[in-house]
Amino acid sequence: MKYSQTLGIIFAILLVVASYLSWAYVPSQNLLLSGMDTTGTTFGKPGYGHIFFAVLSIVFFAIPKLWSKRANIFVAAMNLAWAVRNFILMSTCMAGDCPERRAGIYLVLASSVLLMIMTFLPKIELKEE
Numbered sequence: 001m002k003y004s005q006t007l008g009i010i011f012a013i014l015l016v017v018a019s020y021l022s023w024a025y026v027p028s029q030n031l032l033l034s035g036m037d038t039t040g041t042t043f044g045k046p047g048y049g050h051i052f053f054a055v056l057s058i059v060f061f062a063i064p065k066l067w068s069k070r071a072n073i074f075v076a077a078m079n080l081a082w083a084v085r086n087f088i089l090m091s092t093c094m095a096g097d098c099p100e101r102r103a104g105i106y107l108v109l110a111s112s113v114l115l116m117i118m119t120f121l122p123k124i125e126l127k128e129e
Contacts, residue, residue, distance in 0.1 A: 001121040008061045008072075008118035012054040015079070015111040019047030021104030024090045028097050033090060034104060046086045050108060053079035057115060069122040076112075076119040083112035 019035035026033065031040045035047025053075055060072035087109050091101050 004121040005061045011111045011115040012057045015054045018107040019050045022102040023105040024099040026099045073119045076116045080112045
């Protein structure tokens with residue numbers, strides 16, 4: 001695909017932006033959770049993982065070598081696994097307390113899936129021997 005590298009970089013930037021958006025709201029404790037602010041829970045800061053993987057993906061999308069495209073598939077798969085883990089963790093009911101999912105968690109999951117798809121469509125110039 002002609003624009004897969006550019007789209008991959010755009011989806012990685014979108015992933016970083018979505019890490020700062022609201023992911024879930026817990027009405028019983030009045031907690032608004034995002035990837036960078038999970039105050040009142042034991043979730044840590046899951047947005048840092050997405051930012052790390054997104055920056056690595058941007059670097060690998062920018063390098064026009066075969067090894068970087070292969071490494072990017074691994075990085076995007078790790079990011080997708082991290083996104084699914086966060087989606088399950090942030091939206092699961094615990095002790096009868098069910099959080100409301102917000103747009104940020106859906107945006108993280110969608111951009112991670114699209115980032116993974118873009119890694120399978122690299123634009124590589126192969127030399128003929």
